[in-house]
Amino acid sequence: MLVLIAGITGLVGIPCARSAFERGHKVRGLARSIDNLPEDVRNQLECFETISDYHDIAAMDRATKGVDGIICAFAALPEMFMETQFLLIRAAERSGVKVYDDIRGFAHHVAVSSSIKPIYMFTGAIADYSFKRSRCDWDPDTNTFNFHGPSTFPTRYTTAEDIGNYVLEVITAPNTANGDFSTAREGRITAKLNCLGSLKDAEDKLNEGQAEYGKSGWYNYIRYCYQYHIPARSWDHEPADVARFPNVKQTRLEEFFRRNPDV
Structure with a gap:
């Protein structure tokens, strides 16, 4: 199977590529720079297409040509959630692609406007981001996790x-082209943390941030979305x-910490 990973250089794109290689699949990459890929991934790619900006339709057409499935792992930016994804799924339609694992944000639009039935995946909080990239959550210098609630x-x-x-298990499962909503998450872990309120x-x-900055300034208050909705259980999903x-x-959180001593 030849899989296109859009956003292959990102937090989720790289693990998807490695998982595909482990299963014997070919991988094509689409991102801004191949230099952002680790050598083990770069050296195994079928090819890499460079995308110059959010609206590089020519690059998307080249990238989707001849692939069997697409994994959308674009960065968490509104422009890429909507605009770039729309252009990518249209390129996929032109190329005859049937399997598309994407970001949830535009499900309703695709349902009424596209012949492709995407797969949507819901996960738990991404440990790699919470503990390695977000000092608002975890401060490795003081070993402090900041949170609200009990x-x-x-x-x-x-x-x-x-x-x-x-992702690779889902896109290679029977009837994948029929589309689906899948959930993948780890078990629960309880910790004593630094309570901020x-x-x-x-x-x-969260409400104050939304009132002050509006939707376009989401990055100023996004942390409170997580710090409210996760403990409030409003984002829980079953089954x-x-x-x-x-x-x-599955990787247990304890095992994740052992693999990442710098955390």
Whole structure:
């Protein structure tokens, strides 16, 4: 199977590529620069297409030509969630692609405007981001995790590597072209952390940020979306589809910490 990974240089794109190689698939990459790929991934690519900007239709047409499936792992930017994804799925239609694992944001539009039935995946909080990239959550210098609400609330985490493995299991499963909503997440872990206030405090900060910055300034208050909705359980989802893919060995959070001593 030849798989195109759009956004291959990112947090989720790289694990998806490695998971595809492990399963014997060919991988084509689409991103801004091949230099951002680790050598083990770069050296195994079928080819790499450079995308110059969010609206590089020519690059998307080249990238989608002849592939069997597409994994959309674009960065978490509104422009890429909507505009670039729209252009990519249109390129996929022109190329006759049937399997498309994408970002959830434009499901309703695609349902009424496209012949492709995408796969949407819901995961737990990405451990690699929470503990390695977000000092608002985890401060490795002081070993402090900042949160709102009770110290006993359960949080579900999924590692980027596990996401990559689940994605490849899903897109190669029978009837994949029929589309689906899948959930993949780890077990729960409870920790005693540094409390910054109650759930009401987090909700108030979220509302204040939305009022002050509006939707276009989402990055100023996005942390409070997570710090409110995760402990409030408003983002919980059932059922979990982990049992459908027993070939994936889940990474426990304790194991993630052992693999990442710098955290």
